[in-house]
Amino acid sequence: MAQPFFGRRDSEPAGLRPGAVSNQANPSSSAQAQTSAARQALDSSAINPVPSTAPGKEPGSKLTVGPNIKLKGVEITDCDTLVVEGTVEATMDSRVIQISELGAFKGSADIDIAEIHGQFDGNLTVREKLVIYATGKVIGKIRYGKLVIEEGGQISGDIQVGSAGTVAPASTSSVNVARPDVQRVA
Incomplete structure (x- = not known):
C-alpha cells in the first residue's frame, strides 16, 4: 500500500514533528507514549464520534x-x-x-x-x-x-x-x- 503524499516522514526526528513530545533521554518511551496517546484518541473517537458538520447539513463542495x-x-x-x-x-x-x-x-x-x-x-x-x-x-x-x-x-x-x-x-x-x-x- 502506498504512503499518502502528505504523510509524515519517518526520517524526521520526533522532536521536530508538530505535537510530538521530545524525550531525548529515552527515545523508546517517547514512541510508546505517542502510540498510547494515539490509541486513546482512536478509542475515544470510536465511542464518542464527533460530527464533522452541523447536524442536518450536508457538506458541499x-x-x-x-x-x-x-x-x-x-x-x-x-x-x-x-x-x-x-x-x-x-x-x-x-x-x-x-x-x-x-x-x-x-x-x-x-x-x-x-x-x-x-x-x-x-x-x-x-x-x-x-x-x-x-x-x-x-x-x-x-x-x-x-x-x-x-x-x-x-x-x-x-x-x-x-x-x-x-x-x-x-x-x-x-x-x-x-x-x-x-x-x-x-
Whole structure:
C-alpha cells in the first residue's frame, strides 16, 4: 500500500514533528507514549464520534479563490459555494457566491444566493436572494428573487426582479423601499 503524499516522514526526528513530545533521554518511551496517546484518541473517537458538520447539513463542495489569485476563462460547475477573494473571469451555475471586499467576479453566474462585498460585473441571475453590502458593487444584467442593499452598496445596469421569463423592471437610480421584494438595510 502506498504512503499518502502528505504523510509524515519517518526520517524526521520526533522532536521536530508538530505535537510530538521530545524525550531525548529515552527515545523508546517517547514512541510508546505517542502510540498510547494515539490509541486513546482512536478509542475515544470510536465511542464518542464527533460530527464533522452541523447536524442536518450536508457538506458541499467549496472553491475559494484566494487574494492575489486570478482565475480566467473557465466554467465552474458542481460547486456548491464559490468564495472570491481574488479575481475570477468565468461562467458558473452554483448555489452560493460570496465575493469578499477585495474580490472581483466578471462573467456570468446563475446562482441561488449572492453575497457581494466586492465587485460583480456581468450577467447575474440570483434565484433567491441578492445581498449587496456597503462595499459591494454590481454592474450588468441583474435578475433576482429578493434584493437587500446595505447603505453604500451600488447596483447599476439592466435590473429586473424575478426570473428571465417573469420580470418586472426595478429602479436603477434608487431603491424603492415600498416594494416588498426590496429591503433597505441601514
